[in-house]
Amino acid sequence: MFTFLATGEVTSYVFPITAMINICAILLLLSNLLVFGIHQYNQKKSQEFTEMQLMLQKEADATEYYEMLLSQYENQKILIHDLKKHLQSIELLNAKGERKKIKAYIKSLLNGSDLQESARICDDAMLNAILSRYQHQCKEKEISFHADIRSNTLTHLRPNDMTSLFCNLLDNALEAAEYIPDSFIELTVQKKEPLPFVVLILINSCRTMPKCNPDGFPISNKPDKTRHGFGIKSIRKVVKQYQGDMQMYYDTDSATFHTIITLKQ
Numbered sequence: 001m002f003t004f005l006a007t008g009e010v011t012s013y014v015f016p017i018t019a020m021i022n023i024c025a026i027l028l029l030l031s032n033l034l035v036f037g038i039h040q041y042n043q044k045k046s047q048e049f050t051e052m053q054l055m056l057q058k059e060a061d062a063t064e065y066y067e068m069l070l071s072q073y074e075n076q077k078i079l080i081h082d083l084k085k086h087l088q089s090i091e092l093l094n095a096k097g098e099r100k101k102i103k104a105y106i107k108s109l110l111n112g113s114d115l116q117e118s119a120r121i122c123d124d125a126m127l128n129a130i131l132s133r134y135q136h137q138c139k140e141k142e143i144s145f146h147a148d149i150r151s152n153t154l155t156h157l158r159p160n161d162m163t164s165l166f167c168n169l170l171d172n173a174l175e176a177a178e179y180i181p182d183s184f185i186e187l188t189v190q191k192k193e194p195l196p197f198v199v200l201i202l203i204n205s206c207r208t209m210p211k212c213n214p215d216g217f218p219i220s221n222k223p224d225k226t227r228h229g230f231g232i233k234s235i236r237k238v239v240k241q242y243q244g245d246m247q248m249y250y251d252t253d254s255a256t257f258h259t260i261i262t263l264k265q
């Protein structure tokens with residue numbers, strides 16, 4: 001465009017040529033704006049795709065972990081079923097005076113992964129595995145953990161959605177409640193009668209009010225924004241899939257953070 005202006009200053013053009021030069025300048029400007037817009041759009045889509053890939057990878061890893069816990073739970077039931085046979089085998093070894101073999105037999109049963117403790121918090125096997133894991137983490141970090149999950153309230157959730165929803169919620173709650181004296185996490189899930197909605201309420205200790213975006217949702221305070229901050233997005237995605245609603249707020253009087261989610265059954 002500067003070239004056109006400089007040329008116009010030293011050269012006189014007749015009317016059709018002047019109009020053509022103006023049109024060409026405008027078209028060049030529009031084409032540049034179009035290329036810039038396409039570039040920005042591609043960058044945004046690329047970033048969203050990368051975020052989605054990271055989120056899916058996290059969900060896949062978590063789902064695989066909880067499937068492994070479910071397999072352990074199933075193995076425990078099998079072991080209990082076979083307990084009579086194990087006792088009969090020990091009785092035979094005892095009759096032969098094989099004390100060393102008996103000791104090794106009992107030790108192998110006690111140290112086996114099938115006898116590792118598995119808590120029962122709710123009637124849903126997948127969710128029970130998830131909550132058992134976080135209950136163990138809270139115990140290690142000296143955080144009081146309480147969960148009240150009413151029966152048959154989350155049967156409509158797919159396993160991957162359940163993993164994404166509860167893992168991200170409890171990850172955030174655990175991070176907020178850590179290093180706070182007498183901290184706690186309370187989770188309640190119940191049906192909202194007579195409406196076809198399930199209400200999920202999560203209350204956790206939180207030292208300070210977190211920074212929030214214009215929508216009122218917390219923003220990650222970690223320096224690397226490209227690898228963090230996807231938890232809330234994942235939660236909102238699940239809530240949207242089940243035609244639900246989510247509210248979050250901080251109570252300064254009790255220094256607690258509250259999350260209220262409704263999901264349509």
